[in-house]
Amino acid sequence: MRLSEHIYKTVASIRGPLLFAERIARARIGEVVRIACPGGDTVEGEILKIEGETVLIQVFGETRGLSLGASVVFTDQVKKAPLSEEAIGRIFDGSFTPIDGAPMYAAKRWGAITGAPINPTSRARPEEFIETGITSIDLLNTLVKGQKLPIFSCAGLPAKEMAAAILRNARLSAGGSFVTVFVALGLPHHEFSFYMDVLAGMQGNFVAFINRAGEPVMGRLLAPRLGLAVAEYLAFTHGMDVLVLITDMTNYCDALREVSTAREELPGRRGYPGYMYSDLASLYERAGRIKGVAGSVTMLPVVTMPEDDVTHPIPDLTGYITEGQIVLSRELHRRGIFPPVDVLPCLSRLMQRGIGAGRTREDHRAIADTLYKLYAKGRDLRRLEAIVGREGMAEGDRALLDFAEQMEHELVHQGDERRAIAESLDKGAALAAKFAGRGT
Amino acid sequence: MTGRILGIAGPTVAVDLPGLRLYDLVQVGESRLIGEAVRLEPGRAILQVYEDTRGLAVGEPAVSLGRPLTVQLGPGLLSGMYDGLQRPLERLARLTGPFIATGASPSPLDPELRCRFTSERKPGDVVRTGDCLGELHEGRFRHPVLAQVSGTIAAIAQGEVNPAQGVGLMADGSGIAACTVWPVRHPRPCLKKLSPTLPLVTGQRAIDFLFPMARGGTAIFPGGFGTGKTILEQNIAKFASVDVVVYVGCGERGNEMAELLEEFAGLSDPWSNRPLMERTVVIANTSNMPVAAREASIYTAVAMAEYYRDLGCHVLLLADSISRWAEALREISASLEEMPGEESYPTYLSSRLAAFFERAGTVRTLNGRTGSLSMILSVSPPGGDFTEPVTQACLRTAGAFFMLDTSLAHRRHFPAINWFQSYSLYTADMVRHFSGEVSGEWGELRGRCQDLLQREETLREVAEIVGVEGLQDADRLLMRLAERIREEFLCQNAYGDDAFSPPERTVALIRELVERYDAALARLKEGALPDELPSTEAG
Ligand SMILES: Nc1ncnc2c1ncn2[C@@H]1O[C@H](COP(=O)(O)OP(=O)(O)OP(=O)(O)O)[C@@H](O)[C@H]1O
Ligand SMILES: [Mg+2]
Numbered sequence: 001m002r003l004s005e006h007i008y009k010t011v012a013s014i015r016g017p018l019l020f021a022e023r024i025a026r027a028r029i030g031e032v033v034r035i036a037c038p039g040g041d042t043v044e045g046e047i048l049k050i051e052g053e054t055v056l057i058q059v060f061g062e063t064r065g066l067s068l069g070a071s072v073v074f075t076d077q078v079k080k081a082p083l084s085e086e087a088i089g090r091i092f093d094g095s096f097t098p099i100d101g102a103p104m105y106a107a108k109r110w111g112a113i114t115g116a117p118i119n120p121t122s123r124a125r126p127e128e129f130i131e132t133g134i135t136s137i138d139l140l141n142t143l144v145k146g147q148k149l150p151i152f153s154c155a156g157l158p159a160k161e162m163a164a165a166i167l168r169n170a171r172l173s174a175g176g177s178f179v180t181v182f183v184a185l186g187l188p189h190h191e192f193s194f195y196m197d198v199l200a201g202m203q204g205n206f207v208a209f210i211n212r213a214g215e216p217v218m219g220r221l222l223a224p225r226l227g228l229a230v231a232e233y234l235a236f237t238h239g240m241d242v243l244v245l246i247t248d249m250t251n252y253c254d255a256l257r258e259v260s261t262a263r264e265e266l267p268g269r270r271g272y273p274g275y276m277y278s279d280l281a282s283l284y285e286r287a288g289r290i291k292g293v294a295g296s297v298t299m300l301p302v303v304t305m306p307e308d309d310v311t312h313p314i315p316d317l318t319g320y321i322t323e324g325q326i327v328l329s330r331e332l333h334r335r336g337i338f339p340p341v342d343v344l345p346c347l348s349r350l351m352q353r354g355i356g357a358g359r360t361r362e363d364h365r366a367i368a369d370t371l372y373k374l375y376a377k378g379r380d381l382r383r384l385e386a387i388v389g390r391e392g393m394a395e396g397d398r399a400l401l402d403f404a405e406q407m408e409h410e411l412v413h414q415g416d417e418r419r420a421i422a423e424s425l426d427k428g429a430a431l432a433a434k435f436a437g438r439g440t
Numbered sequence: 441m442t443g444r445i446l447g448i449a450g451p452t453v454a455v456d457l458p459g460l461r462l463y464d465l466v467q468v469g470e471s472r473l474i475g476e477a478v479r480l481e482p483g484r485a486i487l488q489v490y491e492d493t494r495g496l497a498v499g500e501p502a503v504s505l506g507r508p509l510t511v512q513l514g515p516g517l518l519s520g521m522y523d524g525l526q527r528p529l530e531r532l533a534r535l536t537g538p539f540i541a542t543g544a545s546p547s548p549l550d551p552e553l554r555c556r557f558t559s560e561r562k563p564g565d566v567v568r569t570g571d572c573l574g575e576l577h578e579g580r581f582r583h584p585v586l587a588q589v590s591g592t593i594a595a596i597a598q599g600e601v602n603p604a605q606g607v608g609l610m611a612d613g614s615g616i617a618a619c620t621v622w623p624v625r626h627p628r629p630c631l632k633k634l635s636p637t638l639p640l641v642t643g644q645r646a647i648d649f650l651f652p653m654a655r656g657g658t659a660i661f662p663g664g665f666g667t668g669k670t671i672l673e674q675n676i677a678k679f680a681s682v683d684v685v686v687y688v689g690c691g692e693r694g695n696e697m698a699e700l701l702e703e704f705a706g707l708s709d710p711w712s713n714r715p716l717m718e719r720t721v722v723i724a725n726t727s728n729m730p731v732a733a734r735e736a737s738i739y740t741a742v743a744m745a746e747y748y749r750d751l752g753c754h755v756l757l758l759a760d761s762i763s764r765w766a767e768a769l770r771e772i773s774a775s776l777e778e779m780p781g782e783e784s785y786p787t788y789l790s791s792r793l794a795a796f797f798e799r800a801g802t803v804r805t806l807n808g809r810t811g812s813l814s815m816i817l818s819v820s821p822p823g824g825d826f827t828e829p830v831t832q833a834c835l836r837t838a839g840a841f842f843m844l845d846t847s848l849a850h851r852r853h854f855p856a857i858n859w860f861q862s863y864s865l866y867t868a869d870m871v872r873h874f875s876g877e878v879s880g881e882w883g884e885l886r887g888r889c890q891d892l893l894q895r896e897e898t899l900r901e902v903a904e905i906v907g908v909e910g911l912q913d914a915d916r917l918l919m920r921l922a923e924r925i926r927e928e929f930l931c932q933n934a935y936g937d938d939a940f941s942p943p944e945r946t947v948a949l950i951r952e953l954v955e956r957y958d959a960a961l962a963r964l965k966e967g968a969l970p971d972e973l974p975s976t977e978a979g
Contacts, residue, residue: 029448030494049449050498078495114494115539117728120689121521121529122538123698146695236538266774266784269822274784275771277691277764281727285694290538311823319665320820321727323695345850347666350695352935376851388907 006074011035012054014066016262017218019045019057021072027055030114034073037065044095045072046079048263058259060095060218079114079222081229082107085238088179089204091196094211094219096226113225115232115286124289126323127353129360130243130298133169133418134162135411136341137348139428140368141326144354145172145241145296146289148322150249152315154308157328160191162339163247163302164198167206169418170243173360179234181244182208183227185220186251189213207234220255228286231297239294244287247302253280253314269313277317284321310345324348337413344376360421367425370432371407378404403435441504445469446484448496451732452775453487455502460485463625465505469496471543474525475732476509479776488772490525490733491542507623511740513747514603514619515578516553518684519717521701524725524737540729549619551604557585557597557618559607565593572807576603576618579718581683581751584807585618620747624739628746630803636839637802639870640756640814643679643710643940644672646842646857646930649886649950652870653840655682655754656802656812659864660762660834661857663844664824668854670696671934672844673760673818675855677720678704679940681711682814683753686721688741691734691764694726710940727764734768742799745813752809756816757800763820766793766830782829790833797837840864853931859893879947888954889925896922913964921957929953 012020019035031047035057043061050056057072081096086105093099126146131138143149153159172178180202184195192212199208209227211219224246231242246252253272260273268274287299301322305315308330319325329342355364378400385393385401393401411427419427443457445468453468453475460466460477466487468475473496475487487502511526521529523540526548536544559574567573568590576583585607596608596616603618610616622628636654653659663669670692677685677700689697700722707716721744725737738759745757759765766789773786781787802812817838821828824846835841841863848856864870874882899915908916929949932938941949 026497026499028495028497031497049447051447051449051454052498112494114492116492117540117726118694119529119533119536119538119540120694120697120724120726121701122533123694125699125702126695266780268784274767274774275731277767278727278731278771281691285726285728288694293538311825313822316665316823321693323693324666349666372852384904384907387905392907394909 005076007071008074009069009071011068011070011072014063014068017059017063017216017259018048018262019059019063019066019072021055021057023053024055024074025053027074028076028078030078032075032077032079033057034075035059035066035070036073037067037070039065041065056263058218060216060222062216078112080110081113081226083111083230083233083237084108085234087207087230088234089206091199091208091210092226094185094209094215094223094226096209099210109233109237111229111233113222113229114282115225115228117285118288118290122290124291125353126289126296126298126350127359128296129173129354129421130241131171131173131421132166133171133420134165134339134341135414135419135424135427136339136343136346137326138419138421139364139411139424140343140372141324141346141348142351142354142360143298143300143348144350145298146287147324147348147350148284148287148299148301149324149326149348150301150303150315150318150322151326151328152310153302153304153328154330155304157330157333157340158338159247159302159304159328160194162328163245163300164195165339165416165418166300167198167202167245172241173421177238177240178205179240179242180206181227181231181234181242182206183223183244183246184208184210185223185246185248186217186255187212217255217258220252221259224252224283228283228297232286235295235297236290236293241296242298244297244299245302246299248304249280249301249318250304250306250314272313276313277320280317281321284318323350332408332412335408337408338415339412341412343372343412344379361425363429364425367428367432371411371428374400374403374432374435375407378402378407399435403431406431441506443502445496445498445500445502447498448493450775451489451493451730451772453489453493453496453502454484455487456483457485457502457504460504463508465507465509467503467505469500469502471495473542474545476736478772486776488732488735489730490736491730508625509736509739510621510623511743512548512619512621513744514549515555515576515581515583516549516603517721517744518578518581519720521697521722521724522548522740523729524723524733524740526740529724547604549604552602553604554600554602556599557601557607559596559598561593561596563593563595567591567593573616574607576601576607579714580712581748581753583751585616586620588617589614622743622747624736624743627799628743628750630750630805631808632804634802634804634810636812636866637869637873638812639681639866639873640754641679641681641943642676643942644675644855644932645941645946645949646855646859646932648941648943649946650859650890651840651842651857651862651864652866652874653814653816653864654866654870655814656800657839657866658797658800658815658817658837659840659842660817660819660831660838661842661844662819662821662826662831662834663849663856664821664846667824667844667846667849667856669818669820669844670760672855673758673816674700674703675934675939676756676816677758678707678716679710680756681754682719682756684719684721684745684748684755686723686741686745686748686755686757688723688725688737688757688759690723690725690737690759690761691727691731691768692760694724694728697722697724697726710942731768731771734764735772738762738765738796742796742813746799749803749811749813750805750809752805752811754812754814756814759815759817761818761820762793762834763830785829789829790836793830793833794837839866853926854934855932857930859890859930860897874943874947878943879951881951882947885947885950885954889929889950892918892922892925892954892957913969914961917957917960917964921953921960924953925950
């Protein structure tokens, strides 16, 4: 271990966000470096690769203005995040610099931003209900503490309005201290002002990391890790239940691809690196609960599916890691339904344990199953209707068509309204009762 | 031997350790991470390091351990959960807390364990290498203790022992070790391989009845995300008719591993009525654990499985999912800058997989017992597309293929095994066995079942156009029956009482459905409208 910082002026080349420095002694992988330009600007970077005395540095900040004459300060430290509950109510950029005008707080602790894997034997099962206020989630695809449940959206669908609704409305129906960590990656200007308004209305019960579209892509890779480091700290040191909402993971993956290409790595499917599964897992797997420790980290990443294609590597790998998915539909959106959740391909794999007596209500499973069954049949029949026409169909089948229609308009559609779970359950039960015995 | 770190890139570390042999283990850095030599060059060796290398510095020491990656085999393995390098996760948690820290490695087998040792030998006996000196008792399993050297026994224990301390002394002063150490990448030898003739009952009707699995056989089931791979693996782990189950969570979710432990703890083996964990070993490398350990995890698992096979047990190795192993191989290959093959997988992917499958089989063990090692592996094809290299490489060697169908899963038909595309090369032998042991009608009913499903498919295409109401009564009856076969026979809810279906129940269920159909068809021929047919009043 070196005892002091070392300064070198041996930058050999700069390529995109990457910088090579030579004749470096005892570099550490993952070590944070500061690169100071002759002009006076300083940016941070991290050591990615060491080959003898040559090191490859990934620059986090703006690379414009960097020159071969820059001096590089080696800190002998891996990247750490300043942790404190004073982060609550604050807004930071992708490198943890406050952008809300207030000064930075003094860290109570510095934590490595990559985190360590939770020992599987120490994990506690996710089983406590989180109320999002959205019926198609709470009633049909229930979210529980410690789960990771992505929202699969398509370009042009109101994922941001849905994210905003969750930011405003999510809470624990059983009470407890609850906080949302909001991470925005590659945010264009109009969305930026939209989310700033949403945050302003949240009475400070959030921590936000915002990387804007014009800011360096490295911030997109860093911000989720900073957010998760804070989330883990608040959850497992302060016993809070933390909901981490990340939007948009597609921008994250594109940044990953960009950096990988700059490193001249072998591209995998659609140019994304072969390690994207492991990389995504290193984020998503940080959701969880720990036995004997209060608090939880729950994750709701938003993924915009390129070309509306669920088999695209980004939603595909996400689906392979997360515990279910909420899928938005263009067709429902066209028909004015908000949130446009297509419940058929949706699934919450951890729902079973989070519902029922003592959690939501004892008739929850029965209501959800009935609605799902009837709706699936109704949707199937729509195809038949397109061929033979409504008149050619049996009475029971027509009832099912009506059911599907009403389910979409009365249950899935809720506009700006927030529904408590009891209300969602009642509405669902009423709808099911109305059609009881009418479908074949 | 001590050397220094020369370079680091992700999980690969270059060191200057002369005299290393390929696959030797090396401890690197101040934090003593473990790595394996995967390439030797003049003046440097390339290691694949099993732990997160973050924080490792060039110039830090590297020490050869002088041996390849090994597992410790002996009493105490069962009911434990280990990582890909056989670190005991429960004891690790007690040592380092709920988050896994690098560099800690408690001994795999519990050093405090006590168990019974019985021996026919006494001090003064002359033995040769490989002779059996006695047996350690682990529940109903008997672990032989073999002489590691030829010579005279000086002292030998009897009764309760602590295996970590050994069970005696030889006259030359060497201890008699109770446990075996085995290099994981080496298949354990056997006298000869036998062809699989006995069924491995899974309790899943779609498998046992339509695509039966053999003891000593290999099966894969590929399926996109959410098609029910993990649930199927876990169900098979609960209900399979074997003595020992080795379950590898390879690059999958931490929550699933926790759930498995918690759930299994309350269950019993339906065949022996003993607690389920008494026959189970779990290897967990979750998706956020280091990839090099993921690559090693399936070898750690198979070495354990072979060990129990050699005790004369029927062992089942379940891995979820082998695709994550292949991806780990790809990541390591890329960091070694090897020439990539299809989809950037290394060109040795299929030969490595074939060699792995080769370790399955029914064998005559070195001491003349019969044991079997079966493998059932899940595959996670990107985008659910089965033409990708891992699925294809597995298909070339596996004896059975259960295709998990995304559209069935979307309709909540679980297990989502497609009954047209799946196959089992063991079918003929297994049907013969079930026909003899369970029911003489097994083969015939199986044929009827497949035929009905096939005819339904043809009719469905017609019904898509004219509507079900447009079909003839006999055809509507068939559609109705086939629907019941699908929903009541092929579907099995993992969360209910029906999760396990013993062969007797399986055959009784299908017999009842087929008989009902035959009776209804007969009534229809007589001109009556059977109850099975819904009325067709169109609006
Ligand atoms: N036999 C079954 N009975 C009831 N539900 C099932 C069954 N099998 C699967 N499911 C449902 O399907 C969901 C997904 O199953 P599972 O987790 O096994 O999928 P998977 O194929 O392993 O997915 P991934 O590739 O993402 O790991 C489960 O959470 C459960 O809701
Ligand atoms: Mg799975």
